[in-house]
Amino acid sequence: MITGHRGAASLAPENTLVSIEQAAKAGVHWVEIDVQLSADDVPMVFHDKTVNRCTNGEGxxxxxxxNTLKTLDAGGWFGSEFVGVSxxxxxxxxxxxxxxxxxLNLxxxxYEExxxxxxxxxxxxxxxxxxxPLDRLLISSFKVDALRLCKELMPQIRRGYICEVWDExxxxxxxxxxxxxxxxxxxKLDEKTAKSIKTLGVMLKIWTLNDAQQAAKFYALGVDNIITDIPNKF
Known part of the structure; x- marks a missing residue:
């Protein structure tokens, strides 16, 4: 199973609707995007703390x-054909x-507690x-407190813990x-780590693998899902 990272980040400007569309066109069943709040508490799909890298704005x-965020061009940085994507x-x-x-893997x-x-x-x-539909949703985070609050507010939502390294x-x-x-x-995933995680009875996902030739190796380790920028290659 393959998840398109930030939609399909190699095919279209990341975390945009067109990127999600490109992931679907590549044939995946899962897509990953990021969410954070605007100044007026609207959940926005965006990865970075600032808009500087992926829009024509700053801050x-x-x-x-x-309203301000919606005026920004979030596509032109990726390619001229995406100018005007919001x-x-x-x-x-x-x-x-x-x-x-x-x-959706959300x-x-x-960036701040x-x-x-x-x-x-x-x-x-x-x-x-x-x-x-909750069978179409997985909420993930590096922050344990965020996942704990999700469990308290809506325990039936599936939760995923993101980590760079795994410790027993x-x-x-x-x-x-x-x-x-x-x-x-x-x-950071080796055979010992994969076995340690899988014996706990959870799904094992890896990020962000962009070499399709390595897919078989990771599946052999017990990986259930590969998050990638290039879902079309997989």
């Missing part, structure tokens, strides 16, 4: 309101995933109000969070 996402709201991305029959992108509670509250509220002490997290999956940097 922190958290300091810019929805930063999507999470609401728009949820609709797009349903339209394209995709299952990463809570948190104070953002955890408002972000989780807004995301859960939106999911409830849209009645987004992390196993305790599973008891507390009842995780669905563990997402680890593919460069």
């Amino acid at each position: 922190n996402i958290a300091d810019l309101d929805l 930063i999507p709201t999470l609401s728009e991305a949820l609709d797009k995933c349903l339209e394209l029959d995709l299952t 990463e809570l992108k948190i 104070k953002a955890i509670i408002p972000l989780v509250n807004q995301v859960i509220s939106l999911i409830k109000s849209k009645q987004f 002490s992390n196993a305790g997290l599973l008891q507390d969070l009842a995780l669905y999956s563990v997402h680890i940097d593919h460069q």
